[in-house]
Amino acid sequence: MGTTQSGIHRGRLTPAEYETNFSDLHPRLDDHEALVAADRCYFCHDAPCMTACPTSIDIPLFIRQISTGNPIGSAKTIFDQNILGGMCARVCPTETLCEQACVRNTAEHRPVEIGRLQRYATDVAISENQHFYERAARTGKAIAVVGAGPAGLACAHRLAMAGHDVVIFEAREKAGGLNEYGIATYKAVDDFAQREVDYVLAIGGIEVKNGLKLGRDFTLADLTANFDAVFLGMGLSGVNALGAEGENLPGVYDAVDFIAELRQATDKATVPVGRRVVVIGGGMTAIDAAVQTKLLGAEEVTICYRRGKEHMNASPFEQDLAASKGVMIRHWLQPKRVIARDGQVAGIEMEYTEIQDGRLVGTGETGVLTADQIFKAIGQTFEAAGLGALALSGNRIAIDSEGRTSVANVWAGGDCVKAGEDLTVTSVAQGRDAADSINRMLAAGAQPAAAVA
Amino acid sequence: MADLRNNFVGIKSPNPFWLASAPPTDKAYNVERAFKAGWGGVVWKTLGEEGPPVVNVNGPRYGAIWGADRRLLGLNNIELITDRDLYTNLREMKQVKMNWPDRALIASIMVPCEEESWKAILPLVEETGADGIELNFGCPHGMSERGMGAAVGQVPEYIEMVVRWCKQYTRMPVITKLTPNITDIRKPARAAKAGGTDAVSLINTINSIVSVDLDSFAPNPTVGGKGTHGGYCGPAVKPIALNMVAEIARDPETYGLPISGIGGVTTWRDAAEFLVLGAGNVQVCTAAMTYGFKIVQEMITGLSDWMDAKGHRSLDDICGRAVPNVTDWQYLNLNYIAKAHIDQDACIKCGRCHIACEDTSHQAITQFVDGVRHFEVMEDECVGCNLCVNVCPVENCITMVGLEPGTLDQRTGKTVDPNYANWTTHPNNPMARQAAE
Ligand SMILES: Cc1cc2nc3c(=O)[nH]c(=O)nc-3n(C[C@H](O)[C@H](O)[C@H](O)COP(=O)(O)OP(=O)(O)OC[C@H]3O[C@@H](n4cnc5c(N)ncnc54)[C@H](O)[C@@H]3O)c2cc1C
Ligand SMILES: Cc1cc2nc3c(=O)[nH]c(=O)nc-3n(C[C@H](O)[C@H](O)[C@H](O)COP(=O)(O)O)c2cc1C
Ligand code: SF4
Ligand code: SF4
Ligand code: SF4
8 A cells, every 4th residue: 555545545554664653752761771861960959840840740859769779769759749740751741841941951952851750760660560649538528520631530539549539420431531532642652541540540439430421411510419529620622613615524634533543543554544634733733643644654744834833832842753754844824725526635725824913814825735634633622511600711611729610619620721731731730739629628628619700 | 292201219101100009900911901002100919928829709899889870989899919829920020021111010019027028029029120119008908807908007117117128128119008097197108218118109998888788788799698898999089099198298207208199090180180299100090990991091191281281391390289288277368268159151040059058058149039040149148168169060150259358258347358367376266376566
């Protein structure tokens, strides 16, 4: 078959090629590499890297523990702040977080490899099945968590630690949220997402009920009536529309769905891909979709983004990764019309854009890109039902600084709220902090006030 | 090009870098390779008495400590003197000296503390054509338990006695190698001088337990479940060796006594420091054992380039130049006042200077200025201790700047006195002599 056959096909590559293409992007450091990397850390005071970490992991301490031959203690330092430290080590855009803040960037333009060291320590602990947390005496309080993504899992773990009984309601078949269905394949190989879910749940006191969807199978009011507190961590399940003619034609895909299908496929050869692929968008999802179509054997993959390079949500590191895989990134182009031949996608007409008076406008000049497959990756939206009077803000759930929503006893965090970037690590931080807030409320036994009127 | 030729108590070598008596100089094979690599001389691995040679342990002999990236900082060994037959050594020494007439070849000797033993071995050594002998009074383990090595080096009377025998029974120059395992290094040096030694060399290794195996609860290196103290050497011992060399160089009783400096020499800079503190040449062991003989090429070129850059033409121009500047604490100028200064362009904002000064010193470095992470010395608190300079990871980022006489010291509110004044005349010193009117 190969990469040159037109149309959308599966099995473009040999099994060996699939194997290499979807292997670990940054394999775990071995013991020696970890020591060398750890030796570079200065053990800064009030370390800038730590301030830059949304979960405030004590980075100098965990790196020092690696350098003194104590990876298990190091893992505990990480998990104390971030129970999903294993996944974060793999998926965090460290170049815009901790590693960007590392003082060794100033010193020699090469930060300490914090992410890879974090992966080293957490991998050691998880592979040795070392668990650090036990449940406190049971409190008899029951808490509902909606969504088993990073936010929901982090929240549930903290609550279980405090001795509460947690039930997670998860619409999908598997827990993990986008860790399981969204993260690029080469960032979380070997079924790590499920291993991590098991590791988190091992604390006990957390029941995951799969296949139950808020708004379809139950309402928020059902939960508040039956639980002492509720945490909403549903992420974003809608997709923005292109607003271009022909976007429902066969051959136009939702990038997030495609990525989920790819993640779930045990044999990557079963996932079909076009010869010429156009991805519309400028974020992490666009990059992941583009890179992975290329890895599946597409001959030509182009990302079209409607603004300039500097406006892209995808970090320079992600952009470079895409370029290194042969993905072409074009800027100042917006979709106008999907072009069909015989009822199938044959190309897309794009219009050049520019900023006039601070607003993005089309210049009127257009051109056509040939394509047999087009991906929409222009952002996900919050979509949920059964929430009753829950207040929204900017189309997501409104919360206060502690994660409290407008409804009494209901907290929210992760992508479904507008606070911080939409990242795994921010979701973990928000889930964890909401759990702390819930604990405080339950401990005080106080009459909770609704935060957002 | 600087002239690196060395004349140490009449022993000539093309450069001042000798290999110390140790495994690198244990046999002809190694020494030939060393000379090919460029070493100026060797002190052959210590010879023992005629008869069955000593035996070494058959398990591990070395332990170590490391810095970042496993850079070897300190080595510890439990080796003894040569475990090869005396005559094999002598035959090889003679051959090597014949092959390399321009290099220095010194025989290191350790025999029982009896006149007959020394009288017996010296003619045998002399016959090899060796340029001199070094008396090993340093080995801190094994040999000292048998009344040799450090057991002699720790008793000044024995040193004087053995040196005297050697001067009596050989025409070869005598270098007395001192052990650092003693409270006051000047005592054995004075004794060696009294016995008529031509020079001293120091230091030999320092008694040490380098680490403990936390599973078997035994010191490293562990030999069949037990360990013993060993001799410590390598970069970590250099400061101790430098001080001992300087002590002998400035002691009025041993002033002018030639010194061969040993202990942690790893780079040209280390060697230069020994030379300016009064050593006539240097000996090296651990650096060669860590990196191989080629390391001498860095030492030779480095020393030569530095001398060229500074206009020093020969070793005589630099040897001992720092000795007059080594003094006792009580003579340091208490009117000299320095303050730390941070180069903001070089600072990477790691905060180590701040936390060091804040937690453990004088609370003289800011962490935030106007809410922004910013490290700056508060001159009204800085006592000029230099701690921050030493903990800063960036070279030359923090420097100590001396205050000009006549300017204000913001910490004390006093102007800087241009006159020299030390502790001996300080009003707080109960024993202060009345300053001359
Ligand atoms: C393609 C892609 C790649 C990404 N790559 C990265 C990356 O490399 N690094 C990074 O840091 N971040 C990345 N992100 C972002 C990151 O995945 C998210 O920020 C993070 O997963 C959000 O966590 P969450 O728990 O809020 O939501 P999710 O992970 O979305 O989890 C929400 C969970 O709730 C469930 N759910 C939804 N609605 C309901 C309902 N009504 N009832 C019950 N359950 C429901 C969902 O099935 C899901 O399991 C990526 C995102 C995408 C889309
Ligand atoms: C393994 C080993 C064996 C040694 N054997 C001897 C010896 O036989 N005779 C001797 O005078 N010194 C011996 N020494 C001491 C060295 O000559 C030298 O004085 C000491 O190592 C300090 O120098 P360095 O820091 O350059 O290694 C030995 C040192 C080592 C490491
Ligand atoms: S900023 Fe860099 S050097 Fe400093 S503690 Fe963090 S990782 Fe270590
Ligand atoms: S020299 Fe000493 S007192 Fe002054 S700033 Fe540095 S550490 Fe503090
Ligand atoms: S130790 Fe050096 S680099 Fe670090 S903050 Fe202080 S001056 Fe700056």
